[in-house]
Structures are given as C-alpha cells and as structure tokens.
Amino acid sequence: ALVAACGGGQVGGSGDGGAASTPDNKKITLIPGVQAEPFYISMQCGAQAEAQKLGYTVDTQAPQKFDAAMQTEKVNALGSAPPAGLLIAPTDDTAMQAPIEQVKNRGTKIVEVDTSLKNTGVAVSSISSNNAEGGKLAAQTLAKLVGDKKGSVLVLDTIAGTSTTNARAQGFADELKNHPNLKSVGAQFTQNEPDQAASKVTAALASTPDLIGIFATNLNTGEGAATGLRNAGKIGQVNLVGFDASPSEIEGLRKGEYQGLIAQDPASIGQQGVQQAVAAITGKPTTRNITAGLHSITKADMDANAQYFYKQ
Numbered sequence: 001a002l003v004a005a006c007g008g009g010q011v012g013g014s015g016d017g018g019a020a021s022t023p024d025n026k027k028i029t030l031i032p033g034v035q036a037e038p039f040y041i042s043m044q045c046g047a048q049a050e051a052q053k054l055g056y057t058v059d060t061q062a063p064q065k066f067d068a069a070m071q072t073e074k075v076n077a078l079g080s081a082p083p084a085g086l087l088i089a090p091t092d093d094t095a096m097q098a099p100i101e102q103v104k105n106r107g108t109k110i111v112e113v114d115t116s117l118k119n120t121g122v123a124v125s126s127i128s129s130n131n132a133e134g135g136k137l138a139a140q141t142l143a144k145l146v147g148d149k150k151g152s153v154l155v156l157d158t159i160a161g162t163s164t165t166n167a168r169a170q171g172f173a174d175e176l177k178n179h180p181n182l183k184s185v186g187a188q189f190t191q192n193e194p195d196q197a198a199s200k201v202t203a204a205l206a207s208t209p210d211l212i213g214i215f216a217t218n219l220n221t222g223e224g225a226a227t228g229l230r231n232a233g234k235i236g237q238v239n240l241v242g243f244d245a246s247p248s249e250i251e252g253l254r255k256g257e258y259q260g261l262i263a264q265d266p267a268s269i270g271q272q273g274v275q276q277a278v279a280a281i282t283g284k285p286t287t288r289n290i291t292a293g294l295h296s297i298t299k300a301d302m303d304a305n306a307q308y309f310y311k312q
C-alpha cells in the first residue's frame with residue numbers, strides 16, 4: 001500500500017478487514033484513479049487524518065495507470081478481506097460499475113470521491129468539486145486574461161467516460177458562449193497522457209494561427225500543453241489555464257507557463273469521504289451529494305492562495 005507523506009499524524013494501516021459489516025471492521029480502503037499523483041495524494045492525506053480521528057484506518061490501493069482495467073484489478077483484490085468502507089474514484093463512469101457492485105454486495109459501503117459512476121444507485125455518497133462550474137470558471141478566467149482580443153481556444157480533455165474532466169470541458173464550452181471574442185476549436189481527448197496533450201497542442205498551433213488560449217482540464221493535460229507550447233516557443237503568447245494545483249503546476253504558474261489554475265480541495269474530498277463512509281458503516285444518515293470548493297488562482301494572487309496548493 002502507498003503511504004503518503006502527509007505531515008503530522010500518522011497514516012493508514014492495513015487492518016485485516018474480515019467480514020465487511022462486523023462492528024470490529026475498522027478498515028476503509030481508498031482506491032484513487034492513479035498512484036503517485038498530487039491530487040490523489042492530497043485526498044489520501046485528508047482521508048487518513050479524518051480516519052485517525054474516528055478510529056478507522058485507511059489502506060490505499062492505487063492503480064499504476066489511470067485505466068479502468070487496472071483499477072478493476074484493485075477492486076477485485078478486495079474480495080478476500082472486504083473493508084467496511086470503500087472510497088473510490090471510478091476511472092470510467094460505466095465500466096467500473098460491475099466491479100464496484102460486487103464489493104457492495106459483500107456488505108462494503110461505497111463512497112465516490114472525485115469521479116463518479118453514471119449510475120447513482122451504487123454509492124451512498126459522492127463528494128466532488130462542481131466540475132461544470134470549474135469549467136465555467138476556467139472560461140471566465142481565460143476571457144479575463146485575453147481581454148478584448150479575439151481568437152480561438154482549444155480544450156484538452158482526458159478520456160471519454162471520466163466524469164470530472166468531461167464535465168469541465170462541457171462547462172467551459174457552455175460559458176464560452178457568453179464570450180463571443182473567443183471561438184472554440186473543440187475539445188480533444190488525450191487519454192490522460194501528457195505526450196498526447198503536447199501533440200494536440202502542436203497540431204492546433206499549426207492548424208489554428210489565431211490560437212489564443214488553451215484550457216487543460218487536469219494535471220496531465222496541463223503538463224502536456226506546457227510542453228507543446230514550449231516546443232513551439234509560444235509560452236506566454238497562448239494563455240494556458242489549467243486545472244488542479246500540483247507542485248509542478250504551481251511552479252509553472254510562477255514561471256509564466258500557466259496564466260491561471262483552477263484549484264480543487266482534494267484533502268476535503270478525502271476527509272468528507274471518510275465521514276460519509278463511517279456514517280454509513282455505523283448506520284447514521286448520509287448525504288448523497290457533497291460539493292467541495294474550487295478556487296481560481298493567477299500569478300498575481302498565488303501567494304495569497306498557498307493554502308490550496310496540493311501535496312506531493
């Protein structure tokens with residue numbers, strides 16, 4: 001299990017599980033989208049701190065890649081010792097339903113953190129940012145950055161079926177209608193691979209000479225976009241608005257590679273995820289949908305927003 005350096009307090013354990021619904025099962029498993037990624041590490045830290053307060057342990061089982069088949073393996077591996085609660089960020093809003101339902105059928109309480117399934121009947125609670133609103137905020141941030149200039153804008157999405165980034169791209173497209181100076185050249189999928197994001201940017205720069213802005217819907221798309229712009233010598237000429245606030249994105253904002261970032265609050269998603277799981281485990285009322293905060297950060301106000309930077 002991955003143990004993050006959360007600072008303060010200890011960390012998850014590896015409780016044995018046992019039957020999912022016995023009162024002495026104090027084990028919660030967290031299955032994030034992918035390992036070693038600042039968004040999910042911050043979420044894990046929030047979850048661990050809350051679990052410790054409530055007398056539970058969090059065991060994190062992270063897939064090597066953001067991939068539904070790899071995540072399914074992690075879910076299936078819970079079979080022998082079902083945890084009392086499962087916090088999961090489904091990497092596909094449809095394909096992950098059946099494996100998660102199998103865990104649920106053995107008595108484990110399911111809470112969705114960040115991403116979610118299309119089917120709202122599986123989890124007792126879902127905690128996420130308002131991602132459509134985040135896309136809207138990104139469009140407003142970009143519109144402010146370009147001022148009166150006219151031009152085309154590109155959206156870099158991750159994978160079809162990722163509920164969060166798909167909603168961000170949609171929210172961005174909806175808000176763009178209120179900014180007639182900005183013309184969308186559409187959204188491109190990148191499979192959440194920085195290399196693919198970089199080549200989409202290279203291609204867009206070649207085909208769209210008036211490209212004025214890019215919205216990268218998460219960490220990897222942002223990293224790839226910055227590479228594409230750097231390779232073309234276009235850093236700072238094309239405004240890049242990213243999502244999330246990883247150490248490397250924050251560094252990029254300081255260096256002028258990004259002009260804006262929409263930061264989420266992953267620690268609070270993890271914290272509230274544990275609260276909901278424990279409520280469900282102990283037979284208390286749960287809240288079906290919980291929205292975590294979002295914050296638009298630019299270089300000018302980044303130092304005042306340091307509390308939103310993610311851990312690594």
Ligand code: T6T
Nearest residue numbers: 039114115164218219220244
């Ligand atoms: O943006 C986050 C998360 O919200 C999204 O669902 C997937 O990508 C991230 O983990 C960042 O890489």
